[in-house]
Amino acid sequence: MKAKVFVTLKPSILDPQGKTITGALHSLGYDDVRDVRQGKYFELDVAAETTDQAAALATEVADKLLANPVIESYRVEVSGD
Amino acid sequence: MKAKVFVTLKPSILDPQGKTITGALHSLGYDDVRDVRQGKYFELDVAAETTDQAAALATEVADKLLANPVIESYRVEVSGD
Amino acid sequence: MKFAVIVFPGSNCDHDAHYALTEVLGQPAELVWHKDTDLRGADAVVLPGGFSYGDYLRTGAIARFSPVMSRVVDFAAAGGPVIGICNGFQVLLEAGLLPGGMRRNRTLKFICEHVHLRVEATDTSFTRSATAGQVLRVPIAHGEGNYYADADTMRMLEEHRQVVFRYTAPDGTRDERWNVNGSIDAIAGICNRARNIVGLMPHPERACEEAVGSADGRVVLESVVAVLDGHGVASVGSA
């Protein structure tokens, strides 16, 4: 089963990458892009019976390794296929 | 409006990060995570009337700056809120 | 006394630390493989710089799960002096042995150059022999040294005087233009409350001989030697 994990810097934390990208976009004339925040995106291929199992596993893994709770937050999505 | 851009390495391209993360998870006993691929995730705050406008803008930006077409492919998602 | 220099896959300043300790300071030191489960009776532990596991995922994120790290945790809990340099600092953060986290440098670029550090606390295991406010010229070499801690943590760090090094101008004055990587409060290094664990982004082990540009970093390694040889009050254990 496929599980997706999205990791982003906590909203309160200034994101140097996002800031630079926003600046670059504005200098390219894309002023309608008000702000950009960059995060990480993981596609996990997990062995699980149910989507709940998959979600539980992905969450545990995100918690333990994929995200650093001190500065990042994460979200897990499981698609049945 | 919020637009999300998911950037992933093209399937045939080596993903050293994903490979290393998979290895780490296995040595931590998470063998049920068969494979991990790492990508980038962008949250854009865009000024747009319609979700279509937003999607069009995000796509253009992803094409131009966020993704490297030579080795990466991307997907755009717009949530009305 | 004896040093253990931990070698993670991808460490690349392990030999530099070992050389500085043995050839320059004349101290016994041993390279300890990350899969080892004892510290060979070391009196002090160095987590060296480099790119453990390629810095993939996050700097230090994978290395902190190495078998040897649980030994390091016990050793530190017992008051043993532990220093994390650059990647080693990042490992200490990931392991929760020191508070806060790292972001990409403000410029998003890797930066390698000599910078100036002001010693903010002289009662840690690695600054005992330094003088308060002393300015050290030491190199940095990192892409992710932009230190961050939330408001509560910052309050805690101030309250317990856990900021050990700050980036400053050559004359030691605070100035955002000299905050090379954009770290919060220009923080270059911190310690734990017990003051036996120190982490810093700059490389004191690269600044132990004038021949390579500076010997200012020696005081950091000499401090722990002094502490362990019993000159000066050992901070070990004292909270």
Next chain:
Amino acid sequence: MARNGSRVVIDRVTIEAHGLTAEEYQRIVAILGRDPNLLELGIFSVMWSEHCSYKSSRIHLRTLPTEGPRVLQGPGENAGALDIGDGLAAVFKIESHNHPSFIEPYQGAATGVGGIIRDIFTMGARPIALLDSLRFGMLDTPLTQRVVEGVVAGIAGYGNSIGIPTVGGEVAFDETYGGNPLVNVFCLGIVAANGIIKGRAEGPGNAVYYVGAKTGRDGIHGATMASAEFDDASAEKRPNVQVGDPFMEKLLLEACLEVMESDALVGLQDMGAAGLTCSSCEMGARGGAGIDIDVADVPQRETRMTPYEIMLSESQERMLFIVRRGREAEVERVFEKWDLHAVRIGQVTGDGLLRVRNGGDVVAEIPNKPLADDAPLYDRPHHAPDDLATRQRLDLTDLDLSAVPSDVFLRLMAAPDIASKRWIYRQYDHMVRTNTIAPAGAGAGVVRIKGTSRALAISVDGNGRYCSLDPYQGAMLAVAEAARNVACVGAQPIGATNCLNFGNPERPEIMWQFARAVAGIGDACRALDVPITGGNVSLYNETDGQAILPTPVIGVVGIIEDAQRVVGRTFQEAEAVVMLLGAPGPTLGGSEYLKVIHGLVRGVPPTLDLNAERTLQRLVVELVAAGTLRSAHDCADGGLAVALAEGAVDSNGIGCDVTTPADPGGPLVALFGEAASQVVVSVREADADRVAAAAAAAGAPARVLGRTGGSRIRISVDGKPGIDVALAAAAAAWSTGVSRYFEDSAA
């Protein structure tokens, strides 16, 4: 004969698609005594590509001097080796990764670094230094800015991660590189002189092992791409970009060096261009042995890969090695320690054949020697370009030479070719391993050899403008400049490597440039006693038929007996005496001044007197060894004025007040004209006479120009006013000349 080979008929189209001519195909049929199958054709096509076979260049390369008392290994192995005393050898080589670096700048440059590092540690050497020689289009175009950002970040990303310091390099900018940047990377390592490992397969029955990254469909036809002239069609080749994995290579590096501590290894070679094909048949050919491998045993990253794909894949970070019979287990253990799984994929045989199996069935069978060594050799027709005479004509009276010297000076100091490269080398870890003893930005990279009193100095240099006006002189000047840079820090040049970047050799003007350049390199290396121990050729550097400037890049290695004596180019104190060693006689031919101020690449470059050059270099080395010099810097781009200013701009505040000899061409020629064989030195008052005497004794011209000190750069011409600017202004122009084109220049 290959049975289960593919059934595809080998028709003209297939042969052409493999970049082979009809004659080359006939040669293959003659070697095999039959028609090849598709896999065999693919194998020949990559081995006989320009990139791997040097078919257009070899007859010229043969003329290079490759011998000398210190040469332990000349061309022919993965890298060359020189004896540096104390039982140690320096192993070094330079290699290009030009085309991939345009297609994907970050990964192209990164994998280039990975490739040359593998060439060094496959020899058993611990890599301790990298240098990069780069060429880009003009910085004011967004495309070039992106390429520069990517290439520099890619070199940093790989070198920094694996922990090998990038201690020097060079970069220049010219329109002709806009669509075809040059990324040449030099790597040097140290090994016990008696511990050099060769890329040989020997001893029938010994096991053939594969270790490292799994094989994917990376860069298939990459070897042929790397030498196929660029056009829009190259767009389709884009999916073939390879991603580097410096972490994997770091593990390979440490594991291989650990394995080599015992004698269990017979031979080792990386899988670079042409991957498994090149490494297996080259090792077999060098050892006069056969290799029998089964692609089914090759670790694969993707499913349903064909033998063709596996044999031609260029996936990075892979090694092939031969283990002595009975020693397999101990070797495997070392790799396991580093979480690497070495896999046995075959064995050495006595029949001299490259035999490829797929699950046991033979799918290809080719004799190694002819495959590796009997690629066609071409003596391609060459003649001077018709417009050469025109381009060499430079009539100063056609030029407006009335500009104010101080203004010209500031513009030159800010020109990217001359301006500070700090924005680049600040991104490189140039200190890891704590051997780097020259300050970043010095004329040569200097690394001490721990455990000895010695240090090695390295410089990489090339001048495309000179070479486009006179490839023979230009190439000699490149050798001389690299050696002079090494001499200026106090090192005696002992050997060289070269990377020859040119356009399409099928065009006679290009082939002429190549032949003349190689002749120049040979003559200069002979005269300066620096044998060529290896190198690399990169041809077809063109964009839509427009060739790059001919760019031979020379890497010279020098040795310093007393590492503590090393001097830099920067003034050390005020009131020092500034002297010019070497004969005056500057010319504007091919100069930076003409390019920057008049937009011209015209005239005849400086003529090099090899004896004068040799005398000058020996003098400088002797003076540094005696501790008489406070700074030494060679005169190159921008002439004497720029050389003097470069001693001041990062000296934190030490200006100079000097006067140059007059020149019949006028003050601009005197100040900014370029001459071969000149070095600017600063010495203590008390030593000035000694230096003059030593120069006289050596037969080298020497003259006092003036004094260091003051907060201005004052350079008068024969007493008459010339340049007079605040040091701060010069430093500002110089330090922002490159960085101002980039986002982060503020920080």
